[in-house]
Amino acid sequence: MSDHRPAVAPVVEETAEQIASMEIRGAAAIADAAAAALAAQAERSEATTPEAFRGELRAAAKALYETRPTAVSLPNALRYVLVGAEGETVSELRASTVARAERFRADLEDAQETLGRVGANRLRDGDVVMTHCHSTDALACVKAAVEEGKRIEAIVKETRPRNQGHIAARELREWDVPVTLIVDNAAHRYLDEVDHVLVGADSIAADGSVVNKIGTSGLAVSARERGVPIVVAAQTIKLHPDTMTGHTVEIETRDEAEVLSPADRRELTGGDLDDDGLTVENPAFDVTPPRHVDAIVTEHGQFPPESIVTLMRELFGETTREPWDR
Numbered sequence: 209m210s211d212h213r214p215a216v217a218p219v220v221e222e223t224a225e226q227i228a229s230m231e232i233r234g235a236a237a238i239a240d241a242a243a244a245a246l247a248a249q250a251e252r253s254e255a256t257t258p259e260a261f262r263g264e265l266r267a268a269a270k271a272l273y274e275t276r277p278t279a280v281s282l283p284n285a286l287r288y289v290l291v292g293a294e295g296e297t298v299s300e301l302r303a304s305t306v307a308r309a310e311r312f313r314a315d316l317e318d319a320q321e322t323l324g325r326v327g328a329n330r331l332r333d334g335d336v337v338m339t340h341c342h343s344t345d346a347l348a349c350v351k352a353a354v355e356e357g358k359r360i361e362a363i364v365k366e367t368r369p370r371n372q373g374h375i376a377a378r379e380l381r382e383w384d385v386p387v388t389l390i391v392d393n394a395a396h397r398y399l400d401e402v403d404h405v406l407v408g409a410d411s412i413a414a415d416g417s418v419v420n421k422i423g424t425s426g427l428a429v430s431a432r433e434r435g436v437p438i439v440v441a442a443q444t445i446k447l448h449p450d451t452m453t454g455h456t457v458e459i460e461t462r463d464e465a466e467v468l469s470p471a472d473r474r475e476l477t478g479g480d481l482d483d484d485g486l487t488v489e490n491p492a493f494d495v496t497p498p499r500h501v502d503a504i505v506t507e508h509g510q511f512p513p514e515s516i517v518t519l520m521r522e523l524f525g526e527t528t529r530e531p532w533d534r
C-alpha cells in the first residue's frame with residue numbers, strides 16, 4: 209500500500225524525540241532546535257514541486273509542534289520559518305526556508321543578549337537573586353550584570369522533579385557566581401536574603417499571566433508576602449498570540465515516573481501497580497497571575513505585566529493561524 213504522507217527527514221524525527229524527552233529543553237532552546245530542524249528538512253528534501261516541498265515542511269513542523277504543548281516559542285518559531293519562506297521553485301523555497309531559519313536563530317541569540325542587558329539594569333552590585341528551573345533568558349540577566357562588574361549571588365531552587373536547578377547552578381558557577389542550592393521547600397525560608405526572584409517563561413498570556421515551570425506561582429506568592437520583587441525574563445517569542453483572542457495555554461502533564469519510579473511505587477504501596485489506590489500527578493508548568501509579577505523583561509525593554517498586550521499586538525498583529533493547518 210502506498211503512503212501519501214509527506215516525507216519527514218529522520219533528523220526532524222530525532223529533534224522531535226529530543227524535545228519530547230527533554231534532552232533539548234527550555235523554551236528558547238526548543239525554538240532554536242525547531243528552526244534548525246526545519247532548515248535541515250528543507251536541505252534534505254527531495255520534493256520535485258513547490259507544493260510537495262511545502263507539504264513536507266508542514267509535516268515536519270507538525271511533528272515538531274506535537275512534542276510539547278506549553279512553550280509557545282515552539283509554534284512561534286515554526287510559524288516564523290514557514291510563513292516567511294517564499295519562492296516559485298523548489299530551490300528558491302529551499303534557500304528561503306534555510307535563510308529564514310538562520311535569521312530566526314540569530315535573532316534569538318541577539319534578543320537574549322539585549323534582554324540580558326535590560327535585565328541587568330535591575331540588578332545592583334551585591335544583589336542576591338533566587339532562581340527557579342533553568343532559564344537561559346533569566347540567566348542572561350545575571351551574566352550581563354556580572355560582565356558589567358557587579359557581584360551577584362544566587363540562591364538556586366533545585367526544581368523537582370527534573371532538577372533543572374542543577375543546570376542553573378552549573379552555569380552560574382561557570383561565571384563564578386556564588387551559588388546556594390536549596391530544595392524547593394526551603395524557598396520561603398530564604399526569601400529574606402533575596403533581592404529579586406528571577407525566572408523565565410514558557411508562555412506569556414495577553415493579560416500578563418506568566419506560564420513557567422511548576423512551582424513558579426507558589427514562589428511568587430511567597431515573594432509577594434516577603435516584599436521581594438518578581439522579575440520575569442522572557443524574549444518576545446514567549447508571547448502567546450492566541451491568548452489575545454481568548455485561548456488558554458495548555459499545561460503539559462508529564463509521565464508520573466518522573467515523580468515516582470515504578471520500583472519506588474511498588475515499595476511505597478507494596479502492591480499491584482495497576483490497582484494500588486495511589487495517584488501521581490505531574491503537571492510541568494503553572495500560571496502566575498499578573499498581580500504577582502513586578503516586571504517582564506524583554507529585548508524591547510521592561511513592561512508591567514498588564515501592558516504586555518500592547519507589545520503583543522504590535523509584534524503579532526491578529527495572525528494566529530498555525531501554518532501547517534491548511
Ligand code: RUB
Pocket residue numbers: 233234235236237279340341342343344345346372407408409410420421492
Ligand atoms: C523550562 C522552563 C524555563 C522556560 C524559560 O521548562 O520552565 O523557565 O522554558 O527558559 P522545561 P528559557 O525544563 O520543562 O523545558 O529562558 O531558556 O527559554
